[in-house]
Amino acid sequence: MNDHDRIAVAVDVVICMLQNEALTVLLIKRSDQDRWAIPGGIIGVGESLQSAAVRILEEETGMADVYVEQLYTFGEPDRDQRKRVVSVVYYALIPAQQIELKAGSGTDGAAWFNVDELPRLAFDHNEILDYALTRIRNKLEYTDVGFQLLPEEFTLTELQTAYEIVLGEHLDKRNFRRKILQANILHETGGMRTGEGRPAKLYRYRDGAFVEVKARRLFP
Numbered sequence: 001m002n003d004h005d006r007i008a009v010a011v012d013v014v015i016c017m018l019q020n021e022a023l024t025v026l027l028i029k030r031s032d033q034d035r036w037a038i039p040g041g042i043i044g045v046g047e048s049l050q051s052a053a054v055r056i057l058e059e060e061t062g063m064a065d066v067y068v069e070q071l072y073t074f075g076e077p078d079r080d081q082r083k084r085v086v087s088v089v090y091y092a093l094i095p096a097q098q099i100e101l102k103a104g105s106g107t108d109g110a111a112w113f114n115v116d117e118l119p120r121l122a123f124d125h126n127e128i129l130d131y132a133l134t135r136i137r138n139k140l141e142y143t144d145v146g147f148q149l150l151p152e153e154f155t156l157t158e159l160q161t162a163y164e165i166v167l168g169e170h171l172d173k174r175n176f177r178r179k180i181l182q183a184n185i186l187h188e189t190g191g192m193r194t195g196e197g198r199p200a201k202l203y204r205y206r207d208g209a210f211v212e213v214k215a216r217r218l219f220p
Contacts, residue, residue, distance in 0.1 A: 007084045011052040012040030012125075014071065014091040014132040015061065017099075018149050022114045023165050025129065026060060026101070027121075029108040035122040038129070039110075040087065053090040060102055060110060067093045067148035071132055079124045091132050093148035140166050144185070147205040155193050155200040156180065185209035 015026040027036040039060045043052045049070065058064045068090055075086040101110040113119065115133055118126070139145045140163065149162050160176050180186065184206070191202040 007086060009043050010040050010085050010087045011043055011049055011056060012038045012087050012089045012128065013053050013056045013060075013068070014038055014089065014129060015057060015094065016091065016115075016132075016136065016149070017094040017112065018096045018162055018165060019112060021161070021165060022116070023133075024112040025115050025118075026110060027113055027119070028060070028110045030122055031108050033122045036113075036119045036125075037122040038089075038125050043088075049088050049090075053092075057092050061094065061099050062102060063094060063099065066095075067145070071135060072128075074124060074128060076124065087128075089128055089132070091136065093136075093145065095149060095151050097151075137166055137168075142210075144205060144210055153189055153191060153202045153204050155202060157200060159203070183209075 017024055017026075026039060028039050029035075030037050039056055041052070041056055043049065047055070050068070053068055053070075054064050057066070057068065071089040071091050073086065073088050077084060079085065079087070115129070118129070121129070136145060146159070146162055146166065149166070150158060156177050159180065160171055160173065163176075164171055186203040186209075187206045189202045189204055192199040193202055
């Protein structure tokens with residue numbers, strides 16, 4: 001039996017964060033291919049899929065306590081020319097903050113990229129990223145996923161900006177605020193965000209609350 005006859009199970013993690021008014025994804029530079037790739041690795045003996053995803057996330061960013069969800073399994077026979085690899089893909093959403101990236105062994109660095117300005121990627125990682133972004137945008141329409149990209153406390157403007165960036169479309173400010181407040185998914189903290197312009201009220205997501213209608217219906 002040669003290496004290509006053996007089947008390896010890998011876990012890859014699409015790690016996203018809002019930065020500079022753009023949705024960005026973390027990529028690593030592979031030493032063996034001179035291409036960028038989604039962070040990932042072969043699952044360890046006795047390691048669960050979820051544990052492997054959290055481990056990879058922590059190895060690359062130093063963070064573990066963030067939103068992580070299984071996305072899809074990619075297993076075309078020729079997706080990796082070296083050997084047969086089935087990859088279980090997760091995605092992680094990180095609130096905007098300063099992160100010290102930690103490129104692992106076998107890599108020449110790690111960096112954030114605007115999802116609309118990606119470099120040449122290894123394997124089938126273009127397909128994986130396309131699928132991940134579609135899934136995230138769809139889930140934004142009916143779950144609390146959008147709140148995972150925000151700090152614990154945020155203004156309505158920051159919330160609307162996050163939705164607009166991920167959805168890639170403009171949302172009417174007055175309608176957005178009316179509908180989001182009527183949805184009863186936010187809790188007013190009593191704090192204020194000060195800076196340029198008028199102080200803005202701070203909110204946080206109400207635990208257990210979900211948007212029960214699609215975002216494009218809620219925010220046409």
